[in-house]
Amino acid sequence: MIALKYDIRLGAHMPIGKGFHVVPMETVEIGGNAFQIFPHNARQWKAKLPDKKVVVQFKRNMKKYNIDFEAALCHSGYLINLASPKEDTWRKSVNLLETEIKICAALGIRYLNMHPGSHAGKGIDKGIDLIVKGLDEVFKRTEDLDVMILLENVAPKGSAIGYNYDQIRRIIEASAHSERLGTTYDTCHGFDAGYDIRTPDGVRKLLDEIDKEIGLEKLKFIHVNDSKYPLGAAKDRHESIGLGHIGRDGFKNFFSFEEIRRVPWILETPGKNEEHAQDIKRILEILEEI
Numbered sequence: 001m002i003a004l005k006y007d008i009r010l011g012a013h014m015p016i017g018k019g020f021h022v023v024p025m026e027t028v029e030i031g032g033n034a035f036q037i038f039p040h041n042a043r044q045w046k047a048k049l050p051d052k053k054v055v056v057q058f059k060r061n062m063k064k065y066n067i068d069f070e071a072a073l074c075h076s077g078y079l080i081n082l083a084s085p086k087e088d089t090w091r092k093s094v095n096l097l098e099t100e101i102k103i104c105a106a107l108g109i110r111y112l113n114m115h116p117g118s119h120a121g122k123g124i125d126k127g128i129d130l131i132v133k134g135l136d137e138v139f140k141r142t143e144d145l146d147v148m149i150l151l152e153n154v155a156p157k158g159s160a161i162g163y164n165y166d167q168i169r170r171i172i173e174a175s176a177h178s179e180r181l182g183t184t185y186d187t188c189h190g191f192d193a194g195y196d197i198r199t200p201d202g203v204r205k206l207l208d209e210i211d212k213e214i215g216l217e218k219l220k221f222i223h224v225n226d227s228k229y230p231l232g233a234a235k236d237r238h239e240s241i242g243l244g245h246i247g248r249d250g251f252k253n254f255f256s257f258e259e260i261r262r263v264p265w266i267l268e269t270p271g272k273n274e275e276h277a278q279d280i281k282r283i284l285e286i287l288e289e290i
Ligand code: ZN
Pocket: 075, 114, 115, 152
């Protein structure tokens, strides 16, 4: 079964400090063939489109380092909250999301991952309404762009929306552009929400839920993160692969599912490139045991 591991698309969240064009090379350096990046400084409201020169070099390096655009995605900034009841925050979120989509499109990246939002005490129904309204506004403004927004499942922490696929389905269903919405499954966040992927039954249940609610074809990426806390803890503290409560055997079980293997895997584990290279190594070791 070892040969199968070469079909896996695997990588990490990569730094953009040295420019987008450096990301494909660094991805290969850590042993990856897939990656995630922020389209701008994730802690700021401001963002600008990349220079033409950077775009040309980025695309050239995607080719040079043999990275499939289908295995690359952007992750939305931390300040964005489409469920915010504060009008100013909501409006700024819509504007920044629009810019992020334009950055993705400029780079040729087709997927933008985002956390659905936090309702800040106003309730899930109200939050979902605001998310749908915001997404539809963004889709209208970027009608001609081939970029999909992936709603990431989150930990059930505070007033976060999107910790199960019933909630994610409600957003997709209510959207006027559901064809431009998909999902990323985060293993740490899911574990926080009680999805126990350590057993075959647990993974089956998760896959069935995704399929029943939104259709498995909507699942575009996996965020592979171990969890520092036990099942259902809702802490959102990522751990290196195999060193947390999902553990090596848990991931071995999860990775054995064909539905999981056909989607690119992105690490958001502690540390930087060096630590992520170690995570990738551990994942390949686990895959060899399957
Ligand atoms: Zn995320």
